Amino acid sequence: MTTLAKLFRSTAFKLTLVIFGVSVVGSALVLGVVAWQVIKLVDAETQQTIEEQAKGLAEQYDAGGVRRLGQAIEARSRQPGSSLYLLTNNAGEPLAGNVAQLPAGVLEHVGVVDTPYETVDGSSPGRRALARIFALPGGFRLLVGRDLGDRARIGAVMVHAMAVSLVFFAALAALGALFVARRVLTRIDAMNRSARAIMGGDLSLRLPVSGSGDELDRLAVGLNEMLGRIADLMTGLREVSDNIAHDLRTPLTRLRNHAEAALGAADDPAAYRAALERTIEESDGLIRVFNALLMIARAEAGAESAGMSAFDLGEAIESIAELYAPVAEENGATLKIEAAEGLTVVGNRELIGQAVANLIDNAVKHGAPADGAAARAEIAVVVRREGASIAIEVADHGPGIPAEDRGRALERFVRLEGARSRPGSGLGLSLAAAVMHMHGGSLALGDNHPGLKATATLPAAAETPRLSAARAAA
């Protein structure tokens, strides 16, 4: 496409055309109204002049009849710039005046007429006059009028003004169109070039922002934010696939080694059996990791909407806490739960249950006090309303997580120093975080002085009396 064709197709150019059209129509309207008003004024003045002159002539007629009137008309007609006069007899023949030609029948209309005429000397043909026609006794007719040249001149001036302003507007609009279209097109072309470069693979590039804060800038900023998010996701994806490769390679290698070793070992059914059982155990572990990954991916995509329902969060979490209490005790800790009544959330009970189970599991595994103080080996689970949301706190008195590592602890496969030696996939906290995000909530790790306090927040559902009543009855 040539530059000119691009210009004609641009929105800016079309917009300028529309503005041009609107201003032309507008100025025509304004000029038209002004012309109409001026003409009305001129006509009124003309009529008034005619009235005054007719009055003067009437005095002459009263004093000396038709003859005197004829003389007065002759005298007046000879003055330069005079009005128009015509006196005719009952046969319609002119007796006096400076009007030579009138269309037939004009004199029959007594009253005010707008008519073409010609003067006696014939100096200016094709003129119009505003005239008043009087009927006098004896069939005489008197016409008193004024030439309408002024009116025509005003009209001509207006038309001229219209023509000039049209040219002026056209020139201005064309200039504006060129300027706006070229300016906008230049910037859009720059954006397009950046977009092509980004599509070419350089995800670090961003669209140019002029800093003027206009619509194009806002668009560029929005698109840049989107590009940033995409780049983050890409980085995350790359990290995850690296982590998967790393974390799954170890158990897969172990799996293969065990199988190989069993094959090469002596022909002992018991050894075979043990090796097979181990193989199954290891593959179960792998399946668990895959399932957790899949679930995180789906929770992050927000794809679990089918399982959403309103349920009593306190009851659901008490059930989880009760499930984990004996395990906590085996680990020398006590699990305490404090859940407020009637806290209803809309969500996937399974996933929220699993998320909280992961938090408690984490506290059980890593939350033992460093100094072994049995008195502080307490895991506290608190469920309470906080304004429009519900907070689920799981707090232990273990070594906690240093503030700088807390963000990282929520990432997939991240197992912090000291946790690597213990069982776990490194997915528990990230699954919990993904589930909370999916439900419009969040997961934050904080300090329990000492220990870790994981706080999950979920938006509270509007109070549903049916559910709380059911719970009270249970």
Added chain:
Amino acid sequence: MSCAMRILIIEDDREAAAYLVKAFREAGHAVDHAADGVSGYDLAQEGGYDVAIVDRMLPKMDGLSLIGALRAQGGETPVLILSALGQVDDRVKGLRAGGDDYLAKPYSFSELLARVEALARRRPKGAPEETAYRVGDLTLDRLSRKVARAGEEIALQPREFRLLEYLMQNAAKVVTRTMLLEHVWDYHFDPQTNVIDVHMSRLRAKIDRDFDAPLIHTVRGAGYMLRDDPR
């Protein structure tokens, strides 16, 4: 396991189907196999199966439509859905479509066998629920919520009571950890630590500790079984 069942397997993956047919036959059951939805539906319509195992993705007619059609025709054969989509909402969809249980691939055969056997022994619809169970000298009364062994009352926590109740309902059958989590705690996820084992050892301590013959048995690689072992 005690008595043989007639099982219908509707699964299009030949290798998986062959494995299942062989494994169920080895477990002492009679097995028929259909490789697509339509022939599976025809077989199921003929009836007489104790359990049908239906893959969700099938050629010609998908698993959920098959179950829907079967239920619409009044078929009451318990159905276990096998699926590669092991997510919570798929489970919900499967059960809503008329499935009785749901197992995600990959699964262990012991888990599948335990679930299939539990399904087959379900009391027929409309039959009165049993109010008391007895296994050996252990009794459980669901109405008075009392448990006694050899006439001696045993005090159980509410959750322990439900655990034992479920074990007694499925007496002499393998009950897996996930089945226990589903029926006693109403959660379907995979608990990462040995949470169920700790609950079971506590129940064991109350039921079996003071008696010579243990009733709760651990089935290696599968789960637990409550069984009176006359020796």
